Amino acid sequence: MAAIIAFTRRGAALGRTLADALEATLHVPARFAPEVGAEAYDSLEGWTEKAWAEADALLFVGAAGIAVRAIAPHVRDKFTDPAVVSVDEAGRFVIPLLSGHVGGANELALKVAALTGGQAAVSTATDVNGLFAVDVWARERDMVITDRVLAKEISAALLEGKPVGFVSDFGHPCPAGLTRGLAELGVWVTYRRGEGPFLRTLRLAPKGLILGIGCRRGTPMETIRAAVEEALSGYEAQSVTQVATIDLKQDEPGLLAFCAAHNLPLAVFSAAELEQAEGAFTPSAFVAHITGVDNVCERAAVCAGGTILVPKQAKNGVTVAVAGRKIL
CATH class of the missing domain: 3.40.50.11220 (Rossmann fold)
Structure with a gap:
C-alpha cells in the first residue's frame, strides 16, 4: 500500500x-x-x-x-x-x-x-529510449533477479545496441529488443541453477516452487532445513513459494519454525485428499501405516498445485519433494 x-x-x-x-x-x-x-x-x-x-x-x-x-x-x-x-x-x-x-x-x-x-x-534510460527493462519485466511476472551485476550489464548492452539473448524453460515469448539468436549475454527464465545457455547468463527465477515435506515427530528445524537444501540442489531456493504437508503435521514445531524462518505459507491436506492426487508416487508401507497414505511429500506438493521436479528425497527422518507450478 x-x-x-x-x-x-x-x-x-x-x-x-x-x-x-x-x-x-x-x-x-x-x-x-x-x-x-x-x-x-x-x-x-x-x-x-x-x-x-x-x-x-x-x-x-x-x-x-x-x-x-x-x-x-x-x-x-x-x-x-x-x-x-x-x-x-x-x-x-x-x-x-x-x-x-x-x-x-x-x-x-x-x-x-x-x-x-x-x-x-x-x-530511467531504458524507458527514455523505449528499451526492454529486465527489472520491470521480472517484477511484473513475480520473478527473482539472481544477479544484479548482470542485470545492469543487460541494460547497458541494450543501450549500446548489442544483442541480448533470451531463453525460457516455460515458453515465454521473446520480449521485444531481445533475441533467440546468438548472443554472449542473455536472459534465462528458469527454476534451475548452474551453467546457462549464454557465456554470461542472467537467471530470472519465477516464484513457483513448492516443497512437499514429511518428517518424524519432533524433528528440529535445522534438520528440516538441511534436508530441504539437499533436495533443492540444482534449483533456485528463492523460487520457493510454499510448503505442503499432511494435516497430521500442521502443528509440528520444527516444520512451523522452518516456514516462519523463510516466510513461507504452509498448506496442509488430509490423507484422503492426498490419496486423490494424480501421478506416480514413491510408496512407503511404513508411511501408509502411520499416516493412512503411502506418500506424503510428493502427494502434498502435487495437491498444492505443482508438478514433481525432484521426487522424494529422504534424509535424517525428513522427506522432501520439489514441485513446480505452471508458469504460463
Missing part, C-alpha cells in the same frame, strides 16, 4: 483525491487533518521512517526537495527500497525519485499523472 503525505491544505486536497483513487493512506499536519479525513503526523522525519518500513510506496505532495531530504537517511538499495514519488500541489509534474523499476515508482508516477492531468518525468 502507498502512503501519501501533504503539507498544505491545497496539497492535502490533492492528496485526498489520490489516496481515494490509489487506495492509499493520507497523512497531513494535525491542524487540518479532520478537514480532509486524513491521519495526522507528528514530524516529517518520524513519518518517513515509519512509512519506509511499512509502505510499498511513498508519495510526497509538495516540493521534490522536501522528499529528497526526508528520504536521504534511508536510501539503501534499488532492489529493496520502496518506490518514492513527488508531485507538486497543482499536480502538474510527477517525479519518480527512487526505485523506478523494481519498486514501481515509474508506474506509480504515470498513474498519478493520469489522475492529475500532469506530466510524469520518467528519466
